[in-house]
Amino acid sequence: MSGPQGFMLPKSPGGRASIVPPPPWHYSGDVLTVEYRTDPANVAALLPEDVGLAEEDPGAVALIWADWQSCSGSGAELLDPVRSQYKECFVVVRCTYGGETYSRCVYIWVDKDFALARGWYQGYPKKLGAIWMTRPVTVGRAGPRLAPGGVLGATLAANDRRLADVSLTLTGESETGGFVNALPMLHSRWMPHIDPSHVASLDELVTMRSQDVELGPAWTGTASVRLYDAPAEEMARLEPVEPIAGFWRQVGATFTGGARLG
Amino acid sequence: MSGPQGFMLPKSPGGRASIVPPPPWHYSGDVLTVEYRTDPANVAALLPEDVGLAEEDPGAVALIWADWQSCSGSGAELLDPVRSQYKECFVVVRCTYGGETYSRCVYIWVDKDFALARGWYQGYPKKLGAIWMTRPVTVGRAGPRLAPGGVLGATLAANDRRLADVSLTLTGESETGGFVNALPMLHSRWMPHIDPSHVASLDELVTMRSQDVELGPAWTGTASVRLYDAPAEEMARLEPVEPIAGFWRQVGATFTGGARLG
Amino acid sequence: MSGPQGFMLPKSPGGRASIVPPPPWHYSGDVLTVEYRTDPANVAALLPEDVGLAEEDPGAVALIWADWQSCSGSGAELLDPVRSQYKECFVVVRCTYGGETYSRCVYIWVDKDFALARGWYQGYPKKLGAIWMTRPVTVGRAGPRLAPGGVLGATLAANDRRLADVSLTLTGESETGGFVNALPMLHSRWMPHIDPSHVASLDELVTMRSQDVELGPAWTGTASVRLYDAPAEEMARLEPVEPIAGFWRQVGATFTGGARLG
């Protein structure tokens, strides 16, 4: 007999108890991106050995909020939306490895455990946080329209401390949703040895990219960013020195797996 | 000088600390409604003295989920969306008072304190709960489209117990979003005396209706409902005996105040 | 028949759905108090008309954290502790009214709805917050002992922003748990008219004091306080100018009701 089943832990007789079902994982949601430049040394300080700064615009940072609905292949979670919806805030930089340029998520916070587990599988270094983003509306006075002059806010907190606030004032439609998070991801997967004096049990570089990407119309605008320090965080070291732009769009995508690079 | 300021408590020197700013309160959001019939005796058991059953369809019940963005007149909360967004699930019946027919909210759960306080002001008998509803999507595979065959779920829990689940399968567009919650509200405002042996300090019937209602296209469909009992709840007494229909639409509205009736 | 029942809303056929059962309300918990002096003008700015500053030490403030287990007369909530346990952080000053000196809670945050509703009934101006306090321990290394040198921390956040941090270093046992919150309470109960252009529907001064108070040994020490400003808060105006002392003790008490004064 093959024992209990499950894509991740906990394994159980029917395989239903796993913290997350197996891929494919489908995503549909709203994505707000604020891109800015920091001192490239701040980016370099986040890259592992053998990974270098991007050649062009090496100090570019994307601070991204997303409000997702997600599901596995069966779609069953969609009718029990507590298991389907989550929000996240993440920080992406670019880097080079083996002659290729990649996007790389260096910090990320989510508000559900299934999303956290997917991240640990994919090399997104997820922690829990409280994430909020203004929704554009089409009726009523309680929200901006997707139109020039519309203003969207987004906030991140963890451990009862505010970590980031942004606001984005839309100026018009856009061809793109930003360039920092537009490349295949280069992520580290890492698990220390159960005896902490030994070398890590899992220490990999992996790459992945979304499948079946479906994009709604993109909007761009001007953004302001404030980062706040906290005892168990270092995101505020990525101090903005020059704004690039902000973006908002709806995104659909599917994740089916990645590949190990090193 | 007249002392500390605030629409509600706490009052403070600048009036900023009130649990909610003064009206107008603007709302924009998604509303999912499931209407069904229960034994009219179950509705009658929820009505105060002097308030009677509706003459037509007296056992009609609307179970409503809403995912709101809301703000006060300044709109300041929209850029700090933790103070702007909330979800609610509420139960509405119809009733008669003084020869008029009204809608009446008999149970309601929200997930933010500012929304709870607005309810206690308006006679919505709000408690805290965990509320989730499927979002229709326009890109990707992680959600239904607003189209025939699309299926939406919604759930309610409080005190770590599931209280209600519904699912709504869309069949087509609709002229209406339902009839049970379509009338002016007849609500009770109630505060016991600080000496519980005395008659209540606040015991009013009030009415109110939304202003500047702006409606998106409505969709209708067939719905299923499950209600679960719990130690400190009685919603499950409103047992469904016959489905009516379900609805989904986006709604914008403004609240500026109501009127005392009795 | 007299219609649906309940101490507070929602009223229901069996009276079980009320956001809180009727008094008596019993409390057992840990209480950490930090007392300091602010400019008395900061206290005066929080007092309603006809209420004056205390004659002695008018700028004294108590910042109090409590981790409560509570129940109604039946004790039923104790076996479903999600409905029994809550934490709170509150700010107390002293004041005079009608020739008597009272304690008065000017700001308070709790983390459960039943506690919030009890506050709105009692004139505690409750909002929701995230409240944490170090627990003294008797085994293991993950906590201070109740002994000289033990250090306890406590924090408050609301709307994803840290509002207050304190730390208390114990110096020895104490005869008292502080003097600022030791008098009968003078509270305002307030509900605006449903038509905001009219005078309030409920505008009372009430007093109350705990019954059957049972106190554990008290500890005192030296404390530090940091208050942080936030858009919808004004607690930070109560700026500390001089420390008094800190205290920790376990407290049991019962609330059965109060009396209206004005």
Next chain:
Amino acid sequence: MSGPQGFMLPKSPGGRASIVPPPPWHYSGDVLTVEYRTDPANVAALLPEDVGLAEEDPGAVALIWADWQSCSGSGAELLDPVRSQYKECFVVVRCTYGGETYSRCVYIWVDKDFALARGWYQGYPKKLGAIWMTRPVTVGRAGPRLAPGGVLGATLAANDRRLADVSLTLTGESETGGFVNALPMLHSRWMPHIDPSHVASLDELVTMRSQDVELGPAWTGTASVRLYDAPAEEMARLEPVEPIAGFWRQVGATFTGGARLG
């Protein structure tokens, strides 16, 4: 240069951003244990290949609630208790491997991310849940005393559904806190390959036991257990067929690491 630092992800320039600091991890808390027997086939269905049922009492299950304060070697988290306190509910069985008998955690829910990450490191298959347990008290009427006749409740929920309720009526002091969770742990550490069609990237059997265990007085009593099924859970398969006993005690312990077995 050695790149960004951290015991777990995310790695950062100063090593402070890791979801959890490195061991040692100290724990002090209250532990409520309910032991019962299920059909041994239900236990066998949870054991991996090469791991067998315990020879004696193979159907014994411990359902354990713990309310912990925890910290790393510096103790810094103790003064910011949002990063120190958490609750957990877990299920332990016994098993044999390589001729030795072990305890094994098959399901576990916690309410903080740092605790979840420690579990993924240690092979505790942690998910997020809502966990509550009655606290014994020494003053006031809002809780049981640690004395014969005292009754304690404990509950578990996840994804807005109640999963387990227990109550424990104390009968007297005890020499032990139970036998099911008293052995060294045998855990699986597991991470699927980034390409799900490949064999797992991390698939280990590890063992660990607490250091410097310090125990408070133990109490025993009679317990009742109710388990509830849910779409993404299988704990309810561990159906009780015979009670053993319940226990309550305070526990202090330190984790410094474990050893790989297979």
